[in-house]
Amino acid sequence: MKTLVVDDSRLARNELKRLLKEFDKVQIAGEAASVDEALEKVVELKPDLIFLDIQMPGKNGFQLLEELESVPEVIFSTAYDEHALKAFEYNALDYLVKPVQKERLAGAVAKVFDKIQKKKEQAENEDDKLTINDQVFVKDGEKCWFVQLSEIRLFEVSGNYTTVYFDNSKPMITRTLNYLESRLDDKTFFRANRQQIINLKWIERIEPWFSGSLRIYLKGGEEIDVSRRQTLKFKDIMSF
Amino acid sequence: MITSFFAMVMLIPPGLAILANVIFIFIGVLVSHLYRLYVKKKNWKTLKIPKLVVRVLFASIIQGAVQGILSIMVIVAVFSIAMKANPDFLQTIFGPPQIDGIDPEMQKKISEATLAQFTPSKIFISLLSFLVSFGVYFVSWSALYFAYQYLQRAREVEIEKWKLSASVKDAELSALKAQINPHFIFNSLNNIRSLVIEDSDRARDSITHLSDLLRFSIQFDQFEKVSLDKELAVVKDYLNLEAIQLEERLNYHFDLDKGANEIEVPPMIVQTLVENAIKHSINELPNGGEIIVESKLNHEYLNIYVKNTGQLKTKTSKNNRRGIGINNSRERLRLLYGQKATLNVENLNEHMVCASIKIPLEDKSL
Numbered sequence A: 001m002k003t004l005v006v007d008d009s010r011l012a013r014n015e016l017k018r019l020l021k022e023f024d025k026v027q028i029a030g031e032a033a034s035v036d037e038a039l040e041k042v043v044e045l046k047p048d049l050i051f052l053d054i055q056m057p058g059k060n061g062f063q064l065l066e067e068l069e070s071v072p073e074v075i076f077s078t079a080y081d082e083h084a085l086k087a088f089e090y091n092a093l094d095y096l097v098k099p100v101q102k103e104r105l106a107g108a109v110a111k112v113f114d115k116i117q118k119k120k121e122q123a124e125n126e127d128d129k130l131t132i133n134d135q136v137f138v139k140d141g142e143k144c145w146f147v148q149l150s151e152i153r154l155f156e157v158s159g160n161y162t163t164v165y166f167d168n169s170k171p172m173i174t175r176t177l178n179y180l181e182s183r184l185d186d187k188t189f190f191r192a193n194r195q196q197i198i199n200l201k202w203i204e205r206i207e208p209w210f211s212g213s214l215r216i217y218l219k220g221g222e223e224i225d226v227s228r229r230q231t232l233k234f235k236d237i238m239s240f
Numbered sequence B: 001m002i003t004s005f006f007a008m009v010m011l012i013p014p015g016l017a018i019l020a021n022v023i024f025i026f027i028g029v030l031v032s033h034l035y036r037l038y039v040k041k042k043n044w045k046t047l048k049i050p051k052l053v054v055r056v057l058f059a060s061i062i063q064g065a066v067q068g069i070l071s072i073m074v075i076v077a078v079f080s081i082a083m084k085a086n087p088d089f090l091q092t093i094f095g096p097p098q099i100d101g102i103d104p105e106m107q108k109k110i111s112e113a114t115l116a117q118f119t120p121s122k123i124f125i126s127l128l129s130f131l132v133s134f135g136v137y138f139v140s141w142s143a144l145y146f147a148y149q150y151l152q153r154a155r156e157v158e159i160e161k162w163k164l165s166a167s168v169k170d171a172e173l174s175a176l177k178a179q180i181n182p183h184f185i186f187n188s189l190n191n192i193r194s195l196v197i198e199d200s201d202r203a204r205d206s207i208t209h210l211s212d213l214l215r216f217s218i219q220f221d222q223f224e225k226v227s228l229d230k231e232l233a234v235v236k237d238y239l240n241l242e243a244i245q246l247e248e249r250l251n252y253h254f255d256l257d258k259g260a261n262e263i264e265v266p267p268m269i270v271q272t273l274v275e276n277a278i279k280h281s282i283n284e285l286p287n288g289g290e291i292i293v294e295s296k297l298n299h300e301y302l303n304i305y306v307k308n309t310g311q312l313k314t315k316t317s318k319n320n321r322r323g324i325g326i327n328n329s330r331e332r333l334r335l336l337y338g339q340k341a342t343l344n345v346e347n348l349n350e351h352m353v354c355a356s357i358k359i360p361l362e363d364k365s366l
Helices: A010-020 A035-045 A061-067 A082-086 A102-122 A177-183 A228-238 B002-011 B014-042 B049-085 B089-094 B104-117 B120-176 B182-198 B200-222 B228-249 B269-280 B319-340
Strands: A002-006 A027-032 A049-053 A073-078 A095-097 A135-140 A143-148 A152-158 A161-166 A189-191 A196-199 A203-208 A214-218 A223-226 B250-255 B289-297 B301-309 B342-347 B352-360
Touching (some): A002 A035, A010 A102, A027 A035, A035 A061, A061 A135, A143 A161, A152 A177, A177 A196, B014 B120, B049 B120, B228 B269, B228 B289, B269 B289, B269 B301, B269 B352, B319 B342
Parallel strands (some): A002 A049, A073 A095, B250 B289
Antiparallel strands (some): A214 A223, B342 B352
């Protein structure tokens, strides 16, 4: 696993690197002392895993994740920050408190390694686009999620934001729907109309609607009207 | 009860009167106790006065009736005992006086006429007056009882108020006390762990600094003031530890007035300013900055300055968070010195911020 260590304290980075040396699976690809530096390193090194300090000068760890389009696996490290980590109550999330216990580190690394292996088996044909196995970081007010794209049923325009539908949550993200359309894999995600992009894997049933258009019912209960122009395209995709 | 006792003594032998009255009192106590139990169960204390008055009147009438009926039963019993002892008993009380010189025939007629005066309606009215007089007893009993309860409750409320305001003050004081940020402690421990391998001498020094800092923060609670010397020793410990986290990003130096060393200051007051300077300026500056701690003594005041690189942010954004530490310190100064002590934070020039504390020297002539 290519690993990036992000912490503003040099000594803390060194300590973590020393601890990680004992894990054969982990290769330290680089380190960063701030969010801006980390952003460059993520683009450059494409790490599988980031060890991320939460409190850093300027921007904090969450802001790094918000700025990333697709986030690799993340293990948070923090000196004392229970409050910030409570945001993640809905996600299984690994975090380490500093100074780090070796056993806890080993547990976290093993867990991440399994997850990455599984992902690699599933994603054979990777191109530049986001696939359903990629995960995104979503922050809405106080709550945070790591969401696999395969779990997202629907993207919907809400003013300048986009609402993301998954599980029982509907947080908003700052990206535009047009941007998302250009980045999402069109084998899975379909632009049904000007307001919505749907995940084809979540379709429950389809009914013909007025003047040759379609109405799609998603498994989450949402009802989507496909515009007439897109209906032609949809039929094209779905036919053999 | 006493009046009824005297009234009875006039009519019947004292022994019987006493017995009857003891029984009256016993019945009275019994009835009022039952009433009190009921009042407690229904929690009448908490009722509003108009509601209470209606209830008390009604309850008193019932009690008066109960007491009256029981009392009459007692009187009947007493009279029947007396009649057994002296068959002419009734006659001696209610009958006309025996007048000498009147023939028995006449005497008998007068007796009958006298007894005939006791018509049912008169008996009924006298019974009613019995009830009413007992009712009045119970009304006054209730009045006393509830007056006492109200006084008691008023006193309890007063005590409760005092307790509350005392605990609020306590909470305020403990909230004002500065304490070392746990985030800082664990970061320091983590850094020291790393230093153990890279620079073991420095690691050992750092453990000493952290120990001194923790010892001070645990102990300072007991003291209202410490010498500036001691306070600055802690500031140095703190800066030493911050330096291993921030490394080259933190520069600091002290410019101290030797004469001020023994002046007493509130513990952690300089430390709070320095911590603020790091948290809000050096921490936010990727290239770091400088902190200067100065002390100056004149005839009336001790002045302490904490200067740091950076600029005060405008009132918007995060500025409110910075306010808490400063406001707490200001409040502590006010509690200890009144209006004479001041604490100000302002931009010194285009790239420095200065926090200054002014503490009045104790008047030695006193």
